[in-house]
Amino acid sequence: MVDKNPNEKRVGWLSRIAPGVRKIVSRRNDTPDNLWVKDPDSGEMLYRPDLEAALWVTPSGRHMRINAEQRLKSTFDKGRYAAIETPDVPEDPLKFSDGKPYRDRLNAARKAAGRKDAMAIGYGEIQGVYAVVLVQDFSFMGGSLGTAAGEAFIAAAREAIGRGVPLVCFTAAGGARMQEGALSLMQMARSTLAVNELKAARLPYVVVLTDPTTGGVTASYAMLGDIHLAEPGALIGFAGARVIESTIREKLPEGFQRAEYLQAKGMVDRVVARADLPKVLGQVLGMLMDGRRTAA
CATH class of the missing domain: 3.90.226.10 (2-enoyl-CoA Hydratase; Chain A, domain 1)
Known part of the structure; x- marks a missing residue:
């Protein structure tokens, strides 16, 4: 068996049978890393836009x-x-x-x-x-x-x-x-x-x-x-x-x-x-x- 060109970019099996998937997966970094904020009191994950709308006051009442x-x-x-x-x-x-x-x-x-x-x-x-x-x-x-x-x-x-x-x-x-x-x-x-x-x-x-x-x-x-x-x-x-x-x-x-x-x-x-x-x-x-x- 002849090895493939080592410089050729490898692709996963899912990309071979469904080429469009690779493009969708590559967009995952468009989601902000800080979209969720941890409530320091309850440990609950809070949706950042909701927290901003509440002036950074958590449901537990913490004024961040x-x-x-x-x-x-x-x-x-x-x-x-x-x-x-x-x-x-x-x-x-x-x-x-x-x-x-x-x-x-x-x-x-x-x-x-x-x-x-x-x-x-x-x-x-x-x-x-x-x-x-x-x-x-x-x-x-x-x-x-x-x-x-x-x-x-x-x-x-x-x-x-x-x-x-x-x-x-x-x-x-x-x-x-x-x-x-x-x-x-x-x-x-x-x-x-x-x-x-x-x-x-x-x-x-x-x-x-x-x-x-x-x-x-x-x-x-x-x-x-x-x-x-x-x-x-x-x-x-x-x-x-x-x-x-x-x-x-x-x-x-x-x-x-x-x-x-x-x-x-x-x-x-x-x-x-x-x-x-x-x-x-x-x-x-x-x-x-x-x-x-x-x-x-």
Whole structure:
């Protein structure tokens, strides 16, 4: 028996008796790999378009993390807003490396998140009330607070002051960015001064605490709002529960540092489901503005 040409492409038996099958099978990669998302609570596989329509809230009630663009679109009326550019800052000022250069980590994070840093700013209407909205994107290096995030916060506050409108801040962070050392810690004080500028201008500052809001962000602008809203189940605190337990040598209460527990203790004014946030924000901003006209 003579062997076939080794360079000839082999075909399966099914393709030989039904040539059209091969063409159909080759299209299997047209189906997106991420069409299904696993519910972190129930383990159930959720159809991604349905989850997106539900604003990434699972049937079990888990408010999954969303990126800055999704947050801005779901907050502003009809999803329309004007994006405001965040300021540029010096990169890798300390020439830091923790086994991998900080500059390389920044480039990888930018490629993964599709943005230059953790903050995004938008301007538009929320239930007819004009506002500047600042969103902290946890998908960018855990939403960590660095010089870029600090500059973005100041820029958003001054944009609100210049337009005579409220500032709404959606927080989500693991804390300060260690690769920038003391420079990241300085942003706590700088953002606090920016909040004081808003108060001096008699403009509302409303904070929406999302999962997770921790560390230096909680210790600064996340807790300086006129009103504090939170999404259901959001983790909110400074140090982690295990650190606290090992320090005080006591078992913490059930649900400690979760939004509902903090509302009961007076740290959060109201826990609001994601779908209801635009309506509640519109009511709160309208009340705080007390009928004052805002710039278009």
